[in-house]
Amino acid sequence: MIEGYKRYNDPRDTSGCGLVGFINRDGKRVDGSHIIKSLCLMKDRGNGLGAGFAAYGIYPDMADFYAIHIMMDKPEIKPDVEKVLFRFFNVHREEEIPTRATPFIKNPPIFWRYFVEPKNECILTGEDEDGLVVRAVMSVNDNVSGAYVISSGKNMGAFKGVGEPADIADFFIIEDYKAYIWMGHTRFPTNTPGWWGGAHPFTILDWAIVHNGEITSYGTNRAFLEMYGYKCTLLTDTEVVAYALDYLIRQQKMPLRAAFYALASPFWKDIDMGLPDDREFSEALRAIRIQYGPLLLNGPFAILFGWRNGLVGFNDRIKLRPLFAGEKDETLYMASEEATIREICAKPDRLWMPRAGEPVIGMLKEGT
Amino acid sequence: MKVIQLEENAVDIDAASTHYRDLNEEINRVVNEGVKHIIIRNVMGQRFIGAGLQGNDIRIDIHGVAGNDLAVFMDGPTIEVFDNSQDGGGNTMNAGNVYIHGHAGDVCGYGMRGGRFFVLGDVGYRVGIHMKAYMGKTPVLIIGGTAGHFLGEYMAGGIIVLLGMDKRPGQPIAGDYLGTGMHGGTIFVRGEVDDRRIGKEVGIEKLNDNDFLILKRELSEFSKVFHLSYDEIMSEPFVKLFPKTHRPYGPLYNSRWSWQRGG
Numbered sequence: 284m285i286e287g288y289k290r291y292n293d294p295r296d297t298s299g300c301g302l303v304g305f306i307n308r309d310g311k312r313v314d315g316s317h318i319i320k321s322l323c324l325m326k327d328r329g330n331g332l333g334a335g336f337a338a339y340g341i342y343p344d345m346a347d348f349y350a351i352h353i354m355m356d357k358p359e360i361k362p363d364v365e366k367v368l369f370r371f372f373n374v375h376r377e378e379e380i381p382t383r384a385t386p387f388i389k390n391p392p393i394f395w396r397y398f399v400e401p402k403n404e405c406i407l408t409g410e411d412e413d414g415l416v417v418r419a420v421m422s423v424n425d426n427v428s429g430a431y432v433i434s435s436g437k438n439m440g441a442f443k444g445v446g447e448p449a450d451i452a453d454f455f456i457i458e459d460y461k462a463y464i465w466m467g468h469t470r471f472p473t474n475t476p477g478w479w480g481g482a483h484p485f486t487i488l489d490w491a492i493v494h495n496g497e498i499t500s501y502g503t504n505r506a507f508l509e510m511y512g513y514k515c516t517l518l519t520d521t522e523v524v525a526y527a528l529d530y531l532i533r534q535q536k537m538p539l540r541a542a543f544y545a546l547a548s549p550f551w552k553d554i555d556m557g558l559p560d561d562r563e564f565s566e567a568l569r570a571i572r573i574q575y576g577p578l579l580l581n582g583p584f585a586i587l588f589g590w591r592n593g594l595v596g597f598n599d600r601i602k603l604r605p606l607f608a609g610e611k612d613e614t615l616y617m618a619s620e621e622a623t624i625r626e627i628c629a630k631p632d633r634l635w636m637p638r639a640g641e642p643v644i645g646m647l648k649e650g651t
Numbered sequence: 652m653k654v655i656q657l658e659e660n661a662v663d664i665d666a667a668s669t670h671y672r673d674l675n676e677e678i679n680r681v682v683n684e685g686v687k688h689i690i691i692r693n694v695m696g697q698r699f700i701g702a703g704l705q706g707n708d709i710r711i712d713i714h715g716v717a718g719n720d721l722a723v724f725m726d727g728p729t730i731e732v733f734d735n736s737q738d739g740g741g742n743t744m745n746a747g748n749v750y751i752h753g754h755a756g757d758v759c760g761y762g763m764r765g766g767r768f769f770v771l772g773d774v775g776y777r778v779g780i781h782m783k784a785y786m787g788k789t790p791v792l793i794i795g796g797t798a799g800h801f802l803g804e805y806m807a808g809g810i811i812v813l814l815g816m817d818k819r820p821g822q823p824i825a826g827d828y829l830g831t832g833m834h835g836g837t838i839f840v841r842g843e844v845d846d847r848r849i850g851k852e853v854g855i856e857k858l859n860d861n862d863f864l865i866l867k868r869e870l871s872e873f874s875k876v877f878h879l880s881y882d883e884i885m886s887e888p889f890v891k892l893f894p895k896t897h898r899p900y901g902p903l904y905n906s907r908w909s910w911q912r913g914g
Contacts, residue, residue: 324696327671556847601800602776605738605757620737621756622696622716634735636756636775639800639826 300495301328303618304466306594310651315457322467332477333470334451335443337491338462348398356429371419372399436489443482468493496584507577545575602639615645667693784808800826838892852899
């Protein structure tokens with residue numbers, strides 16, 4: 284892992300991360316060429332030290348099984364990974380994730396995917412299947428040296444690594460997957476190493492995060508999440524956002540908007556100001572801010588958050604990182620730059636600059 | 652990239668699928684050859700267009716989304732964007748004009764010290780930060796729509812005019828922290844500004860005759876560029892935001908010595 288960091292320690296241009304995502308609310312799937320085209324337009328925002336994709340709806344014939352994507356430093360540790368996986372799961376199918384040799388991706392790790400179902404006898408009292416999967420993921424990340432779970436949701440997957448967007452897309456043959464939600468990221472690592480595990484997206488179950496910015500509250504957030512069994516092993520601040528949302532939405536069963544108010548809570552002055560207008564809402568905001576204070580994300584960020592039913596974009600409270608949104612028929616687009624959206628959506632019905640701290644939410648229609 | 656010579660002094664550049672570096676090198680090349688009018692089509696987020704470009708007689712028309720840092724360090728030319736512009740337009744611009752027919756993103760007019768930057772639509776967050784007047788130059792930033800937080804933060808000079816035309820009912824004309832840390836220059840706002848949105852260092856007053864002369868000069872220009880009715884723009888009252896002091900943070904850093912001066 285640390286060796287991996289040294290390997291990419293050559294001089295690079297300074298820039299900023301770039302992110303893009305879109306959802307078709309009807310659940311209509313499109314192939315990967317669109318997300319590749321839009322992400323590649325932002326090539327200059329990253330510096331080749333990380334790019335990745337998350338895609339929902341890519342394994343329709345395996346939709347009942349958790350798709351565990353694993354990254355391994357070398358083939359010899361595969362038995363160690365399986366020792367953990369077989370303890371928790373019945374493996375329905377396993378295969379190497381198809382990759383293509385490209386001249387620009389050097390010394391890639393090995394990527395394997397397992398379609399699994401949890402063993403009933405392994406589910407603890409008070410735990411559900413999702414809970415067991417989270418426990419299994421943490422067990423692999425924490426106990427198997429050189430192996431990391433890249434994604435673990437149903438009918439979705441994450442693909443990421445060190446390289447330019449076009450090269451990572453080429454390596455994982457992204458254009459062949461078809462998805463109704465696509466997320467993409469090009470990275471400019473700032474205060475954490477550029478390595479394969481540190482590329483975005485970060486995922487747990489089918490929650491996936493791509494992020495531009497810095498989570499300066501990482502330490503506080505991490506300390507809180509570790510009390511609930513989450514283990515931060517990927518050396519990158521963004522990781523806590525995925526676990527925080529899993530904790531808030533799945534475990535605490537918070538409504539979506541409330542979860543985002545926990546992460547990017549309005550300032551006290553704004554909560555106070557809202558009091559006379561809508562007392563109940565202000566009181567709710569106050570309670571969320573107090574109860575989940577350790578999960579408040581500090582620092583500049585623009586984040587896209589995807590899961591099987593939707594895609595959400597949100598900013599820090601004073602919009603210190605760019606986020607742009609557009610809409611065409613049933614597709615909602617969000618990206619760091621307007622051109623990124625217009626590159627794949629020539630005539631959007633609507634284009635706008637989302638407000639700081641206000642999540643933009645795109646939900647899959649009921650029944651799709 | 653396709654470049655077509657239109658007439659003696661004009662070229663048409665098709666920028667589709669062109670990297671910003673190639674596009675900007677081409678712009679510099681044709682300008683060095685004496686071209687005065689450059690029409691760029693199919694612009695898709697290419698950065699730094701017009702960066703550091705000199706020459707008051709040069710005109711660039713942009714069709715498509717102008718990328719980040721449009722007209723950065725520009726010194727003289729006029730750029731007209733017939734679409735939207737991304738973040739950081741007019742960054743540290745020295746002279747010239749930028750006219751944007753759509754909206755413009757965050758951090759436009761940062762550290763601008765001369766020239767005009769006109770936006771017909773809305774702008775994003777932190778626009779006009781640390782604008783300054785320099786050696787007899789006065790930068791002018793006019794926003795036809797609304798602005799996000801931190802408009803004119805740490806403003807040291809120049810003029811910002813915020814018009815808030817076509818805003819939705821209930822939509823604030825400016826975000827929070829308007830003019831926070833302002834220690835020079837003037838912000839004119841058409842309509843009302845909520846007190847709580849204004850930085851502590853900012854005062855509000857009515858416009859004087861000289862202010863109206865400035866507004867008349869600049870808004871006539873603005874209405875001419877975007878084919879708007881000047882009378883309609885002036886049909887609503889304006890307020891003027893000014894810095895209460897030229898050194899709002901002096902005591903923060905200077906208190907160690909102030910006792911010696913009896914202050």
